[in-house]
Amino acid sequence: xxxxxxxxxxxxxxxxxxxxxxxxxxxxxTGCGAIEIPPTMTSRYxxxxxxxxxxxxxxxxxxxxITGYLTTKTLKRVIRVYEQMQDPKYVIGFGSxxxxxxxxxxxxxxxxxxxxxxxxxxxxxxxxxxxxSVLAGFGKLQELIGDGKANxxxxxxxxxxxxxxxxxxxxxxxxxxxxxx
Amino acid sequence: MQQLKANLIEHIKTSxxxxxxxxxxxxxxxxxxVNKQCIPSxxxxxxxxxxxxxxxxxxxxxxxxxxxxxxxxxxxSPEEKIKMFVRTRLDRExxxxxxxxxxxxxxxxxxxxxxxxxxxxxxGLEAPEEFILEDWNGPPPMRRDFDTEAYxxxxxxxRPGREDALDVREEIIKRSREEIPEFAKKYSR
Numbered sequence: 001x002x003x004x005x006x007x008x009x010x011x012x013x014x015x016x017x018x019x020x021x022x023x024x025x026x027x028x029x030t031g032c033g034a035i036e037i038p039p040t041m042t043s044r045y046x047x048x049x050x051x052x053x054x055x056x057x058x059x060x061x062x063x064x065x066i067t068g069y070l071t072t073k074t075l076k077r078v079i080r081v082y083e084q085m086q087d088p089k090y091v092i093g094f095g096s097x098x099x100x101x102x103x104x105x106x107x108x109x110x111x112x113x114x115x116x117x118x119x120x121x122x123x124x125x126x127x128x129x130x131x132x133s134v135l136a137g138f139g140k141l142q143e144l145i146g147d148g149k150a151n152x153x154x155x156x157x158x159x160x161x162x163x164x165x166x167x168x169x170x171x172x173x174x175x176x177x178x179x180x181x
Numbered sequence: 182m183q184q185l186k187a188n189l190i191e192h193i194k195t196s197x198x199x200x201x202x203x204x205x206x207x208x209x210x211x212x213x214x215v216n217k218q219c220i221p222s223x224x225x226x227x228x229x230x231x232x233x234x235x236x237x238x239x240x241x242x243x244x245x246x247x248x249x250x251x252x253x254x255x256x257x258s259p260e261e262k263i264k265m266f267v268r269t270r271l272d273r274e275x276x277x278x279x280x281x282x283x284x285x286x287x288x289x290x291x292x293x294x295x296x297x298x299x300x301x302x303x304x305g306l307e308a309p310e311e312f313i314l315e316d317w318n319g320p321p322p323m324r325r326d327f328d329t330e331a332y333x334x335x336x337x338x339x340r341p342g343r344e345d346a347l348d349v350r351e352e353i354i355k356r357s358r359e360e361i362p363e364f365a366k367k368y369s370r
Contacts (some may be wrong), residue, residue, distance in 0.1 A: 044320045064223045080332045100340040106330035108322055109314075170336060 012148060019062075019088060020145040022051040023138065026061035026085070031068025033094040033128045043048060045131035052138060058084040061168035063141070066118070068128070069097040069110045075117060076171050081120055083176070089153050090145075092137060094122045096127050103127065116166045185213055185261050193229060197223055210264045217252075217269040217278050222282055224254060224267065233265055236284075239291040241299060245325045248273045250301065254281075275355045276301040298323035 029037065040047045041054070058081045070078065070081035082091070093114050096102035101112035114120055121144060124137035144150040156163060160179065168174055189211060190202055197219055202210040215223055226231040233258040242251040254267040280303035282289040289308060295301045299323035304339050305358045340347055354361060 066244075076315075099335075105339075106333050108319070108327075108329045108332045112333070112339045116338050166338075172318075 008068055008123075016146050016148055020142040023060045023090075023141070024053055024055040024060060025052040026058055026064050026081070027056065027082065028064070029067050030070055031066070031095070031097065036128045036131060036134060037065070039078070040134045045135060047135060047138065047168070050135070050138060050142070057084075059086060061085055062088065062168030063090045063092060064118075065092050065094060066098055066114060066120075067094040068072075068103065069095075069104050069107075070114065071109045072111065073109075073178045074112060074169055075077040076175070079167060080119070080176060082177075087153055088122045090141060090150055091118055091152055092141065093138075094129060094134075096125055099123055099125060111170070117163065119155045119163075121150045121152045182263075185263060189231065189261075189263065189265070191333040193223070193227075196226060199243060209262055210266065212266045212268060214268045217271060220254070220267070221264065221270055221279050221281055221284070224281055225258070227256060227267075228284060231258070236287060237264070239288065239295075241295060241301075243273075243299070243325045244270075245273075250276050250299065252278065267345075271301065271365055273357060277304060278302075279304050282306065297321070300324070 009172075010134065014177060029035075039045060041052075047053075058064075062085075064078070064082055064085065066078070082089075093099065098114040098120070101107075101110070104110045105112060111117060122137055122141045124133055126133050127136070141150065183206070186204065190204075191198055193202075193213060197215060199216070199304050200219075200223070201214040202349065203214075205211070215221070233256040237255040237257050238253075240253040240255065242253070244251060250271040250273055256267065257263075258264050258265070269278070276299070278301065280288070280292055282292065289306070292301075292303045292306050292313045293308050296303060296306065297314060298321055299316075314322070318331065321327065350365075352363065
């Protein structure tokens with residue numbers, strides 16, 4: 001095959017089209033927003049017609065849904081899960097707690113701005129967002145994938161030092177290995 | 182009911198002379214206030230001799246102005262159907278009390294929570310140091326003089342607000358043209 005820009009573009013279009021129509025969501029509800037996932041997946045607001053289904057392990061998932069507040073105890077585990085997921089991977093932040101702390105803005109335990117610790121592609125606002133909002137969020141993610149702009153994973157790899165510094169500031173007992181790529 | 186309560190007061194008063202009683206005539210509830218040294222013996226006496234075999238709850242009140250913690254043990258008797266509240270006060274600077282988990286096993290969980298969240302020492306409590314909070318090395322968080330907002334502002338990043346943010350309450354008032362009462366005005370910006 002000729003390895004020039006036009007054929008690379010065609011390959012990209014086909015690749016993005018097929019990725020956006022089969023998004024596997026990791027079955028991990030981090031906060032209280034996880035209660036809106038079952039209505040979205042069941043028959044009334046069917047999400048399976050968009051290709052969205054649950055994945056059992058992080059190695060098989062595409063999307064990590066951070067549904068709601070994240071305590072520092074959960075953040076330590078979520079970072080580990082996020083780094084076990086394989087490319088291409090996306091993060092969706094659900095609810096107002098991932099945006100600016102939400103209802104728990106003055107809590108001694110929860111993080112307020114998710115963007116400093118994990119790269120977020122799409123935010124869905126609400127407390128909790130209704131299933132129609134969730135489907136709109138998935139639609140937006142599909143649009144971003146189709147344009148080739150959903151590159152949170154690349155951003156994480158390039159700015160790993162900055163993300164690590166932020167994470168280590170609030171997690172005293174760090175148990176993850178140090179990467180050197 | 183009154184007769185049962187009177188019997189109970191008499192039983193307790195014969196063995197524990199300086200227990201103070203408060204009666205609630207319309208409810209099935211009695212309050213006793215004792216010194217903290219008497220707590221294991223009064224609870225054992227109530228459990229073994231008087232039939233108060235069920236520990237419902239252990240509650241705590243933080244009296245910041247008086248400088249004391251108040252511990253309340255709520256026990257229940259299924260035959261007489263009376264709730265007995267046993268209250269003590271602990272000094273807030275150095276809160277020490279004996280632990281009672283050999284009387285009721287579930288008190289272990291309550292005492293671990295108080296040790297972590299309020300900083301109360303229970304003598305003889307054998308349990309791992311960490312309970313719910315992980316890697317926590319600040320002051321006990323449930324005390325009333327721990328300012329969680331200040332702690333959160335200093336430890337975590339905050340997203341700056343929008344410049345054109347409107348106040349929700351005032352917008353609604355403007356649109357519906359109604360007056361808010363005096364006590365609610367302090368919540369507006």
